[in-house]
Amino acid sequence: MSTQNELIESLRQIIGAPNVLTEGDLTAWVRDWRKRETGKALAVVRPGSTLEVAAVVKACAAAGVSIVPQGGNTGMVVGSTPDASGTQIVLSLQRMNSVRALDAANLTITVDAGCVLQAIQETCEQAGFLFPLSLASEGSCTIGGNLGTNAGGTQVVRYGNTRDLCLGLEVVTAQGEVWNGLSGLRKDNTGYDLRDLFIGSEGTLGVITAATMKLYPLPAAQLTALAAVPSLDAAVTLLGLAHRFLSSGLTGFEVMGQFALSLVVKHFPQQRVPLYQDAPYCVVLENSDHESEAHARAQFERLLEAAMEQGCVTDAVVAESITQARALWHIRESIPLAQAEEGLNIKHDISIPVSRIPEFVRVTDALLAQAFPGARLVNYGHLGDGNLHYNVQAPAGADAAAFLNEQEQGINTLVYESVDQFGGSISAEHGVGSLKIDKLEHHKSPVALGMMRAIKQALDPQGIMNPGRVVRV
Amino acid sequence: MSTQNELIESLRQIIGAPNVLTEGDLTAWVRDWRKRETGKALAVVRPGSTLEVAAVVKACAAAGVSIVPQGGNTGMVVGSTPDASGTQIVLSLQRMNSVRALDAANLTITVDAGCVLQAIQETCEQAGFLFPLSLASEGSCTIGGNLGTNAGGTQVVRYGNTRDLCLGLEVVTAQGEVWNGLSGLRKDNTGYDLRDLFIGSEGTLGVITAATMKLYPLPAAQLTALAAVPSLDAAVTLLGLAHRFLSSGLTGFEVMGQFALSLVVKHFPQQRVPLYQDAPYCVVLENSDHESEAHARAQFERLLEAAMEQGCVTDAVVAESITQARALWHIRESIPLAQAEEGLNIKHDISIPVSRIPEFVRVTDALLAQAFPGARLVNYGHLGDGNLHYNVQAPAGADAAAFLNEQEQGINTLVYESVDQFGGSISAEHGVGSLKIDKLEHHKSPVALGMMRAIKQALDPQGIMNPGRVVRV
Numbered sequence: 001m002s003t004q005n006e007l008i009e010s011l012r013q014i015i016g017a018p019n020v021l022t023e024g025d026l027t028a029w030v031r032d033w034r035k036r037e038t039g040k041a042l043a044v045v046r047p048g049s050t051l052e053v054a055a056v057v058k059a060c061a062a063a064g065v066s067i068v069p070q071g072g073n074t075g076m077v078v079g080s081t082p083d084a085s086g087t088q089i090v091l092s093l094q095r096m097n098s099v100r101a102l103d104a105a106n107l108t109i110t111v112d113a114g115c116v117l118q119a120i121q122e123t124c125e126q127a128g129f130l131f132p133l134s135l136a137s138e139g140s141c142t143i144g145g146n147l148g149t150n151a152g153g154t155q156v157v158r159y160g161n162t163r164d165l166c167l168g169l170e171v172v173t174a175q176g177e178v179w180n181g182l183s184g185l186r187k188d189n190t191g192y193d194l195r196d197l198f199i200g201s202e203g204t205l206g207v208i209t210a211a212t213m214k215l216y217p218l219p220a221a222q223l224t225a226l227a228a229v230p231s232l233d234a235a236v237t238l239l240g241l242a243h244r245f246l247s248s249g250l251t252g253f254e255v256m257g258q259f260a261l262s263l264v265v266k267h268f269p270q271q272r273v274p275l276y277q278d279a280p281y282c283v284v285l286e287n288s289d290h291e292s293e294a295h296a297r298a299q300f301e302r303l304l305e306a307a308m309e310q311g312c313v314t315d316a317v318v319a320e321s322i323t324q325a326r327a328l329w330h331i332r333e334s335i336p337l338a339q340a341e342e343g344l345n346i347k348h349d350i351s352i353p354v355s356r357i358p359e360f361v362r363v364t365d366a367l368l369a370q371a372f373p374g375a376r377l378v379n380y381g382h383l384g385d386g387n388l389h390y391n392v393q394a395p396a397g398a399d400a401a402a403f404l405n406e407q408e409q410g411i412n413t414l415v416y417e418s419v420d421q422f423g424g425s426i427s428a429e430h431g432v433g434s435l436k437i438d439k440l441e442h443h444k445s446p447v448a449l450g451m452m453r454a455i456k457q458a459l460d461p462q463g464i465m466n467p468g469r470v471v472r473v
Numbered sequence: 474m475s476t477q478n479e480l481i482e483s484l485r486q487i488i489g490a491p492n493v494l495t496e497g498d499l500t501a502w503v504r505d506w507r508k509r510e511t512g513k514a515l516a517v518v519r520p521g522s523t524l525e526v527a528a529v530v531k532a533c534a535a536a537g538v539s540i541v542p543q544g545g546n547t548g549m550v551v552g553s554t555p556d557a558s559g560t561q562i563v564l565s566l567q568r569m570n571s572v573r574a575l576d577a578a579n580l581t582i583t584v585d586a587g588c589v590l591q592a593i594q595e596t597c598e599q600a601g602f603l604f605p606l607s608l609a610s611e612g613s614c615t616i617g618g619n620l621g622t623n624a625g626g627t628q629v630v631r632y633g634n635t636r637d638l639c640l641g642l643e644v645v646t647a648q649g650e651v652w653n654g655l656s657g658l659r660k661d662n663t664g665y666d667l668r669d670l671f672i673g674s675e676g677t678l679g680v681i682t683a684a685t686m687k688l689y690p691l692p693a694a695q696l697t698a699l700a701a702v703p704s705l706d707a708a709v710t711l712l713g714l715a716h717r718f719l720s721s722g723l724t725g726f727e728v729m730g731q732f733a734l735s736l737v738v739k740h741f742p743q744q745r746v747p748l749y750q751d752a753p754y755c756v757v758l759e760n761s762d763h764e765s766e767a768h769a770r771a772q773f774e775r776l777l778e779a780a781m782e783q784g785c786v787t788d789a790v791v792a793e794s795i796t797q798a799r800a801l802w803h804i805r806e807s808i809p810l811a812q813a814e815e816g817l818n819i820k821h822d823i824s825i826p827v828s829r830i831p832e833f834v835r836v837t838d839a840l841l842a843q844a845f846p847g848a849r850l851v852n853y854g855h856l857g858d859g860n861l862h863y864n865v866q867a868p869a870g871a872d873a874a875a876f877l878n879e880q881e882q883g884i885n886t887l888v889y890e891s892v893d894q895f896g897g898s899i900s901a902e903h904g905v906g907s908l909k910i911d912k913l914e915h916h917k918s919p920v921a922l923g924m925m926r927a928i929k930q931a932l933d934p935q936g937i938m939n940p941g942r943v944v945r946v
Contacts, residue, residue, distance in 0.1 A: 103828050104713070104828075105709050105710075105713060105828035106826045106827045106829075106859070108826070149662065150662050150666075152660050152662075156659065156660065160659075161659075161660060163666070164637070173924070177920045177923075179918060179920040179921055179924070180918060180920075181918075181921065183896070183898075184826035184827075184828075184859075184896070185824045185825075185826065185859060185896075185897065185901070186634075186824070186858045186859055186860075187625050187629065187634060187855075187858050187859065187860045187898070187902050188824060188898035188900075188901060189622065189673055189898075189900050189901065189902055189904045189905070190898055190899060190900050190905060190909075190913055190916070190917055191905060191913065191917060191921070191922075191943055191944060192670060192674055192678075192924075192925045192928055192929075192943070192944075193623075193666075193670060193673055193674075194921060194924055196666045197665060197666060197669070197670055197928075199666065200662055200664075200665070200666055201665055201666075205665075216716075217716050217717045217720065219720075236578050237578075240577070240578060243580065243689075243690050244690045244763070245763070246763075247690065247692075247721065247763035248720065248721035290717070290718070290719075290720035291772075299764075351658045351659070351660045351661055352658075353576060353579045353581070353657035353658065354578055354580075355576050355577075355578035355579040355657075356579075382660075385660050386579070386657075386659055387659075387660045423656070423657070423658075424658065425658055425660070425662075426663060427661075427663050428658070428661060429660050429662055430662065431662045432662070432663060432664060436663075440663055440664065443663070444663055445652060445653060445654075447646065447650045447651065447652040447653075448652055448654065448664070448667060449664075450650075451646070451652070451665075451667055451932060452664050452665045452667070454931040455665055455670075455928060455931055455932075457931065458927040458930065458931035459924060459927060459928075470664055470665070471664060
């Protein structure tokens with residue numbers, strides 16, 4: 001206890017008393033985004049510079065106190081909030097939110113880890129560039145959190161995950177040393193890929209304090225279409241055609257099941273949802289064009305004509321204005337909200353090779369219908385990346401809370417075992433955190449888990465970096 | 474010694490005596506590609522399956538004998554041949570050369586590590602897909618070697634390095650365990666990124682036995698242009714315009730200095746080299762188009778007109794036929810051969826942020842001219858990736874062998890210190906091997922080297938995987 005008080009005292013000296021929070025309402029830092037768990041922090045520490053982060057980590061390491069790095073605290077898997085022990089420090093990067101440099105000729109931007117994603121997008125757009133990472137929480141998530149969890153989002157089909165957009169990192173190690181791996185280099189084969197090891201490690205190996213990210217020229221036009229497809233097989237065929245006809249112009253490909261769309265109509269009646277009544281699935285396609293809107297439209301028409309000839313699209317609308325395009329995307333974005341309105345539900349964030357998704361859904365739907373009669377499937381997601389949010393809603397009229405209480409484990413087990421059968425992943429874009437750490441023990445190969453433990457012990461021998469997340473040693 | 478004989482005997486039992494070579498001419502396996510060093514192998518071992526590789530590694534680990542994994546043995550940094558001790562096993566993957574699966578709907582191909590790059594390119598093209606990795610040694614290098622060294626090549630500006638084309642690996646660990654990390658998944662956030670840790674580790678952490686790689690639709694047309702530019706600054710401006718006008722259609726951007734081109738003219742007089750007499754630099758641009766050749770040509774013309782208006786291009790030719798396009802690329806490919814004809818020279822494979830390359834070349838040219846009067850600079854490379862092959866030729870008429878003997882160390886030191894000043898890398902695409910392992914100690918941050926050593930010890934505690942390469946523990 002006295003060690004803890006001494007630590008807090010020395011932290012106050014390092015970064016200033018106002019930046020070491022121990023009293024008052026700390027909910028924003030200790031409760032996870034989905035409100036599944038509320039922890040207790042020894043203190044919430046808010047350093048203002050990389051050197052302050054290093055000093056904080058050194059002090060915690062000396063005191064043997066563990067650290068939970070936190071960005072916008074918008075994670076989905078309880079990975080950035082402290083446990084209930086009251087012995088962990090929350091290390092918030094939010095005060096480190098400066099853009100360090102934008103290098104137009106090198107197509108890179110270097111930012112502090114605490115920069116909010118949307119602020120980075122806006123800075124780049126004002127300079128005439130696109131920073132393509134885009135996800136629902138972009139108004140509050142930070143680039144440090146995006147990197148720590150290798151966030152995905154809606155543009156992955158063209159630009160990849162956060163990992164693919166990063167050229168270099170600045171990291172404070174578990175020993176409190178600063179690794180300046182910031183780099184605007186597109187080629188650097190001088191040893192092991194430390195950058196990608198920290199990306200997606202969810203703060204369990206060190207603290208990401210800054211990053212150099214890739215930029216792209218702003219597209220001249222962006223068009224959105226909604227297409228009705230007769231089946232998931234047809235949606236996969238459409239995806240293949242879209243790759244051929246639009247090439248890298250294809251920047252969005254989102255599938256939505258009919259029941260998911262019906263929930264949007266039910267709970268947001270003011271929203272117009274075209275095409276869905278007669279279609280088992282609808283697809284939102286986005287075409288980003290570097291030439292002109294006319295060219296984008298011509299490309300879209302070529303694609304949709306070919307798709308209708310092949311029978312993989314039964315009907316389609318192309319947005320005539322940015323407002324219409326936003327409305328089409330808004331349908332997709334409204335699904336999780338409509339689900340919440342419908343009641344508690346069981347969320348999955350799975351990936352399967354694109355070619356096997358239709359069969360996966362057929363098989364898994366049937367298994368669920370058999371084992372959990374009446375359970376309703378809210379199936380939608382980033383089909384272009386093989387990533388489905390294959391969610392399960394309680395039977396109509398049932399007590400959702402009771403249903404979850406009784407069935408969540410069983411439903412997760414059934415879905416994840418089916419994912420294993422199809423060579424998929426139980427966490428496509430949300431990460432592991434503490435929510436899936438036990439499941440990972442059953443769904444990841446023992447050889448891989450063994451290597452992960454060896455790496456964790458090698459880089460964080462004290463085990464103070466976000467313990468109980470990702471992997472247990 | 475008897476242990477060694479027992480090991481060889483057991484290896485013969487594991488994979489068959491004909492696949493354990495200990496006598497005869499083993500030059501192809503023990504001498505490096507650039508003929509800089511010839512080692513001695515305890516044996517050259519050629520397993521035919523992943524399980525055989527695992528059994529070989531287990532046997533070597535039990536005997537404490539170290540292993541040098543080898544693909545096509547086309548590396549540039551002496552990383553895949555044994556040392557002179559005669560105590561190391563060369564583990565050749567060449568017999569493992571099957572295509573395991575091509576998944577058209579998932580846009581992936583899964584191949585054994587020993588598949589020759591060109592064979593993979595051809596298999597994909599016959600199926601209507603592009604596997605974009607392309608480099609000079611593609612006729613003999615293997616995908617396992619490409620992955621082990623994270624090879625670059627001529628299409629990186631659009632498709633990235635080998636790392637960016639890989640979705641999953643199968644690896645035999647230093648303990649002889651098989652990790653099946655083969656995955657056709659574009660999103661998988663279930664723990665540390667082991668895939669990218671093995672990619673580029675040059676066989677020092679384990680043996681890559683298979684991989685799942687990304688495919689792309691074949692472009693409808695590919696056009697090549699040669700542009701004369703008044704300076705490197707102009708070349709960088711042209712690159713920015715090319716990104717804007719061609720977007721991801723820009724699949725090649727190679728710069729060539731006037732002296733480099735003059736060597737091609739001098740030593741290959743049958744080759745026609747346009748434009749170079751009046752231009753300090755020429756650029757080869759490639760535009761891959763998914764619509765049509767007419768569209769590709771129109772795009773190219775838009776770009777070149779804009780570039781001439783801005784003064785960053787003084788003259789340009791667009792190839793009218795595939796033969797002409799090949800001829801333009803052939804000029805670029807002939808530079809290293811022309812250099813060899815001119816005599817021994819000092820090669821560098823460096824990268825610098827694109828925006829800083831012109832200043833780097835100005836500063837470093839001047840330093841070299843001052844310190845090594847008469848030394849001639851053969852400057853060319855993948856400007857689109859910030860990667861220069863900034864090579865140094867002995868003064869005209871000088872004894873090249875004597876010059877190298879006396880000056881190579883000094884010239885390397887000067888160039889690499891300048892690279893450090895500009896935040897660059899001393900090995901952009903060739904890797905470290907044994908050739909640059911000592912230099913890396915001076916040019917990589919101690920914090921990064923410390924993490925590399927910790928990872929090496931964690932995954933290969935016996936130190937039997939390609940010791941003396943990349944990093945010393």
